[in-house]
Amino acid sequence: METVYIRHPISASVTAQMRPCVLALGFFDGVHLGHKEVLEAAKAAAKQKQLSFGVMTFYPHPKDIIQANEEPRKYLTPLPIKEERFREMGVEKLFVVRFTPEFARLRPKDFVVQYIVGLRCKHVVAGFDYHYGYKGKGTMATLKKEGDGKFQVTVIHPIKREQEKISSTAIRNLLSVGNVALIPSYLGDFYEIRGKVKKASIYYKNNQFLHILVDEEYMLPTPGIYKVYVEIDGQRYKGTCQQISSNGNQSFLLVQLTNCLINTYEKRVKVKWLQFSLRKAKEDHDIYQYMEGERRII
């Protein structure tokens, strides 16, 4: 997969070297089951027409620019993870357009001409509720008209779970109430974050207490105690996330793993969130004290 980072105005050197493609359009945070439907349809169209399979996404989130006074958004899948997911799904060309105030002001028709037609797209795939252009005024209906026959359009019908449209907002809401157990029915898998083990772990009997610095930009579940899986060097361990804390922009997890006696210091880890446990988190402890304390009480 080749990733092309674009900043408005798009340069002629980017458009000149394009091969005709099918484009899936959207932000795609989480790459959930609704997004997968859009991506699979674009992939199938590319295969059938022997065109390259492309995705156009944006960074940062449009709302961070349009409602610039609010806290920058945390993501379900920060951009590098989204790129990894796209690569796994067979995307050949990824366009990441920097969402700037100037880009937000682009009229819908100009977006279509400069970006979609400009990138030699022959077929667009997006969901029924996709919006583009200034004030989000462009819709899937206007896209067909504004395309002027230069590309075909496939509209994906709403993918739902129990009458509710699957959306990144629904998943964010589940994280904010700690209902991680329900997330796989939206995402197709457990919610996952990545990070790195900081500080030497404390070992006690067959328990290891890990202190994980979460990679930047990840949204975390509401503080509490959770059953988790932790993947280290491709090996999966069962554990409990005892504490979620933050210090400025950095977030930390304190995780207790059983039957994991390997040295984890400085290792990269993946944490999958299985279930909220009702026990209340001890939020006001210094993490190191907490680790020591936990060792004493076992």
Ligand SMILES: Cc1cc2nc3c(=O)[nH]c(=O)nc-3n(C[C@H](O)[C@H](O)[C@H](O)COP(=O)(O)O)c2cc1C
């Ligand atoms: C060129 C362009 C300009 C946009 N300008 C605005 C805008 O002024 N106001 C707005 O609410 N959304 C704007 N949007 C955002 C879209 O409405 C949409 O939220 C965004 O592309 C993410 O798509 P998705 O959430 O439907 O996948 C713009 C999108 C594009 C592609």
Ligand SMILES: Nc1ncnc2c1ncn2[C@@H]1O[C@H](COP(=O)(O)OP(=O)(O)O)[C@@H](O)[C@H]1O
């Ligand atoms: N549940 C769904 N059913 C059909 N299409 C969807 C669904 N969710 C998102 N899409 C489409 O996937 C693309 C990316 O959507 P996006 O707006 O980033 O997702 P979300 O609404 O989850 O934040 C858009 O083309 C959008 O219309």
